[in-house]
Amino acid sequence: MSGTGQDDTHRRIERVARESYGRLVAYLSAHTRDVASAEDALSDALVKALTAWPRDGLPQNPEAWLLTTARHAIIDHVRHQQVVLASEPTLMLLREGHEDMTLSVKFPDERLKLLFVCAHPAIDPAMHTPLMLQTVLGLDAARIAGAFLVSPKTMGQRLVRAKTKIRDGGIRFEIPQERELPQRLDAVLEAIYAAFGVGWDDMAGVDRRGRELAEEGIWLGRVLLELLPSEAEVHGLLALMLHCEARRAARRGQDGRYVPLSEQDPKLWSLPLIEEAEGHLAEAFKNGRFGRFQLEAAIQSVHAERARSGRTEWEAIVRFYEQLIGISPALGTQTGYAAAVGEAKGPETGLAVLDGIDLKAVSCYQPYWAVRAHLLQRLGRTPEAKDAYDRAIGLTEDPAVKEFLLQRRG
Amino acid sequence: MQFALLIYESPEAFATRKNDSYTGAWRAYYKALVDAGIFVGGDPLEVPETGTTVRLTEGRRRVQDGPYADTKEQLGGFTILELPSLDAALDWAARCPAASYGAVEVRPLTPELRRRITE
Numbered sequence: 001m002s003g004t005g006q007d008d009t010h011r012r013i014e015r016v017a018r019e020s021y022g023r024l025v026a027y028l029s030a031h032t033r034d035v036a037s038a039e040d041a042l043s044d045a046l047v048k049a050l051t052a053w054p055r056d057g058l059p060q061n062p063e064a065w066l067l068t069t070a071r072h073a074i075i076d077h078v079r080h081q082q083v084v085l086a087s088e089p090t091l092m093l094l095r096e097g098h099e100d101m102t103l104s105v106k107f108p109d110e111r112l113k114l115l116f117v118c119a120h121p122a123i124d125p126a127m128h129t130p131l132m133l134q135t136v137l138g139l140d141a142a143r144i145a146g147a148f149l150v151s152p153k154t155m156g157q158r159l160v161r162a163k164t165k166i167r168d169g170g171i172r173f174e175i176p177q178e179r180e181l182p183q184r185l186d187a188v189l190e191a192i193y194a195a196f197g198v199g200w201d202d203m204a205g206v207d208r209r210g211r212e213l214a215e216e217g218i219w220l221g222r223v224l225l226e227l228l229p230s231e232a233e234v235h236g237l238l239a240l241m242l243h244c245e246a247r248r249a250a251r252r253g254q255d256g257r258y259v260p261l262s263e264q265d266p267k268l269w270s271l272p273l274i275e276e277a278e279g280h281l282a283e284a285f286k287n288g289r290f291g292r293f294q295l296e297a298a299i300q301s302v303h304a305e306r307a308r309s310g311r312t313e314w315e316a317i318v319r320f321y322e323q324l325i326g327i328s329p330a331l332g333t334q335t336g337y338a339a340a341v342g343e344a345k346g347p348e349t350g351l352a353v354l355d356g357i358d359l360k361a362v363s364c365y366q367p368y369w370a371v372r373a374h375l376l377q378r379l380g381r382t383p384e385a386k387d388a389y390d391r392a393i394g395l396t397e398d399p400a401v402k403e404f405l406l407q408r409r410g
Numbered sequence: 411m412q413f414a415l416l417i418y419e420s421p422e423a424f425a426t427r428k429n430d431s432y433t434g435a436w437r438a439y440y441k442a443l444v445d446a447g448i449f450v451g452g453d454p455l456e457v458p459e460t461g462t463t464v465r466l467t468e469g470r471r472r473v474q475d476g477p478y479a480d481t482k483e484q485l486g487g488f489t490i491l492e493l494p495s496l497d498a499a500l501d502w503a504a505r506c507p508a509a510s511y512g513a514v515e516v517r518p519l520t521p522e523l524r525r526r527i528t529e
């Protein structure tokens with residue numbers, strides 16, 4: 001086989017792996033609850049595909065091929081362990097495994113259950129996002145570790161522990177009941193948003209403590225929407241992520257310098273992404289159940305308006321923030337509100353909002369100090385502004401933002 | 411729990427130590443550490459060329475000009491922080507100015523060994 005042919009096969013395998021990974025893991029583990037074994041079996045199958053597909057040609061249905069091969073890997077594993085009393089779900093999986101799956105395609109999509117399992121209240125909230133990234137998207141522990149700023153070994157151990165808990169802790173693969181659904185769904189949405197990387201670039205000089213996983217976050221958002229097409233907040237979350245993603249190219253100057261939102265050139269914003277975001281927001285508003293992500297997306301939508309109108313309607317942003325505070329008065333929301341009030345009603349009023357926040361809560365919170373420095377500088381309170389800038393710079397991770405704040409500080 | 415943040419810098423970074431943006435970033439970082447109430451101690455070190463390395467090999471003194479390790483990035487300073495966990499220490503390491511132009515190694519101190527030595 002020629003080198004190009006082999007490259008094609010590799011690319012094909014990568015694509016199938018990416019698109020099918022979560023579906024296969026979800027399906028293979030839905031009955032056994034054993035996510036780790038499902039993942040091991042699937043990686044075995046992917047390794048086998050690397051030799052079989054270039055040799056025999058691509059199977060007619062690559063996904064079914066992987067599923068059959070992964071099932072055989074599980075069977076081999078069980079035989080190897082000489083498990084006498086295999087559990088009923090495992091036996092069932094094995095029985096199904098004897099059917100020839102190479103042509104038939106249909107197997108249920110269990111990814112929604114898997115997402116709810118990953119964000120289950122019995123699992124440490126800090127592990128919700130890493131679990132989703134690994135089980136649904138197939139990201140390796142080292143990549144996830146980098147994004148979450150822990151050592152690869154530690155992340156690996158935490159993932160193993162979480163999967164053991166899923167297997168042995170009685171966590172069921174199911175869609176939550178109606179009355180539980182909103183709360184359980186919020187946990188899934190939060191975890192997906194955490195992959196995207198929380199960051200408010202509508203406040204000048206605020207550090208995006210990025211996860212470098214924006215693309216993965218959007219991918220997960222799309223998966224969730226496919227599975228829950230009529231949930232307003234799912235549309236809201238996707239709209240929020242797409243609006244932020246639309247501004248990616250404008251966020252840095254050609255020299256790599258940080259450009260705050262107010263100074264960004266709207267011509268550099270991605271119009272298709274903005275339009276897609278607006279479509280989801282409209283869909284969300286149609287569906288009722290107002291929520292946090294729709295409001296945050298609405299704020300970003302007001303910012304996007306500047307591409308058409310040339311100005312930012314800060315009063316509208318302030319109103320959305322007021323509603324947002326009513327739903328979730330998180331530190332980030334209060335700080336964003338103060339920044340918006342500062343633009344709409346003047347720096348003095350913005351500063352008064354900041355003064356209402358408990359100082360103990362913000363000692364390590366960079367956005368608070370960045371906004372505070374900006375407002376103090378506008379008021380001409382230079383020594384206090386310099387002090388606040390120092391606090392912000394010291395808490396900043398992104399070197400470009402650091403440089404921007406150093407220049408503003410003077 | 412105490413952690414040392416060991417700061418590694420390249421020759422280019424050592425050369426920028428007199429620049430305002432170098433000192434500005436470090437001053438801000440120092441302030442953030444103190445305000446967060448986690449700063450225990452630490453200092454910058456003179457440039458690596460000023461180092462002299464001593465060892466005894468088979469009873470003979472060997473003295474070498476320069477630092478111990480012959481690597482591009484050299485130890486430029488250290489900070490000791492009081493923090494609840496390694497996760498928190500890595501968080502502060504990422505904010506350290508040297509994380510973007512050099513490297514920061516995070517190492518827990520070993521109070522148990524310290525106790526055996528000092529008591």
